[in-house]
Amino acid sequence: MIWFGNIGTLIANETAPPPRANAPEHERMRHALELVATHAPQLAGRELVDALARTGWVDEKTAARLLPRFGHFDPDRHFNDHLRRLSFRGRDSADAFRAGVRRVVEDLTGNAAVREVGPETAIHFTRGEHQGIVLAYPEVHFSIGGPTREAVEQAVQEMPDSLVVIARNFGRDTAAHLSGLLAGTEVPGTLVTVNLLLGIRAMSLRYQPDTERVLGLLSTGRPLRSTDVARLGDRVTAAV
Numbered sequence: 001m002i003w004f005g006n007i008g009t010l011i012a013n014e015t016a017p018p019p020r021a022n023a024p025e026h027e028r029m030r031h032a033l034e035l036v037a038t039h040a041p042q043l044a045g046r047e048l049v050d051a052l053a054r055t056g057w058v059d060e061k062t063a064a065r066l067l068p069r070f071g072h073f074d075p076d077r078h079f080n081d082h083l084r085r086l087s088f089r090g091r092d093s094a095d096a097f098r099a100g101v102r103r104v105v106e107d108l109t110g111n112a113a114v115r116e117v118g119p120e121t122a123i124h125f126t127r128g129e130h131q132g133i134v135l136a137y138p139e140v141h142f143s144i145g146g147p148t149r150e151a152v153e154q155a156v157q158e159m160p161d162s163l164v165v166i167a168r169n170f171g172r173d174t175a176a177h178l179s180g181l182l183a184g185t186e187v188p189g190t191l192v193t194v195n196l197l198l199g200i201r202a203m204s205l206r207y208q209p210d211t212e213r214v215l216g217l218l219s220t221g222r223p224l225r226s227t228d229v230a231r232l233g234d235r236v237t238a239a240v
Contacts, residue, residue: 025058029066030073032057037075038082039099042107076205079103080198087138087168087194097138098123101166104201105134108214118154119147130215132162142167144177152181152189162219163189166197175223188221196224203232 032055036043043051052063083100086093098114102123105112109125109132116122123134133155135148144152144165155163165178170191178189192200204214209232217228 025062026066026069028057029063029070031055032063033070033073033075034078037073037078039103041075041079041103043075076202080202083198084194088140089138091138093138094121094136098136101134101136101197104197105132107201108204108218109211117158118151120151122151122155127211127215130161131158132164132215132218133158133160134162134164134166136166138168140168141171142169143171143174144181149181152178156182156185156187159185160187162215163187164218165189165191166194167191169193170223188219190218190220191223192218193224196226196229199226199229200232203229207233209233 029052032052035055035057036048036051040051049060049063049067052058052067053060058066079100083097083104086097086100089097098121102112102114105123105125109127111127112123112125112134114121114123117133117135120135123136125132125134135151135155137148142165148165152163152165163182165174170193175191178191182189200214200217203209213232217224217232220228
């Protein structure tokens, strides 16, 4: 996976304080690893070294020399923890949260791009003829109203094969409200909590299910449950 951007432009709102400029190199290396994992946990090899150098905390030679000493560092765990923390913070963290969800959607489907849907910013993905729209909100007990309602109504006009709403968790009436907005359309609306989204990513990375199975999960048309995600680990064998 090619790294396209400058990580230095993405880290303005990190929670952990950076090390001192004159801190030992292993502290600066860990900080660089955490910054890269927050935005691009999939990187490895030369691309990872380049990204570490772009953070400004280590140069390429230092990154390449120290990287073997950090074999214990788990970029996926760091990414997951970061996205979970963001999911509590509300609209002020919407851009950072959406960027993390976009990363997950790209891992699951092969591509993902951010663009506007009505008054909201959404994540769009395609896989062959399958088109999906993901609305992501870093909120607890999320409910649909105001700009989100308008975004859902606008998304329906595009007739996606998947309309997915992501939040930390959902209010009691959110599923019924979404179902009502989509009544009479052929658009399946699926609610996915952050923990289940990360569970889908983990299962996909571990078991490598066909992308079509993942797309089917995102097109369920109801709130996902942990049992739905667990089925991605089931082996599918061809009939003999």
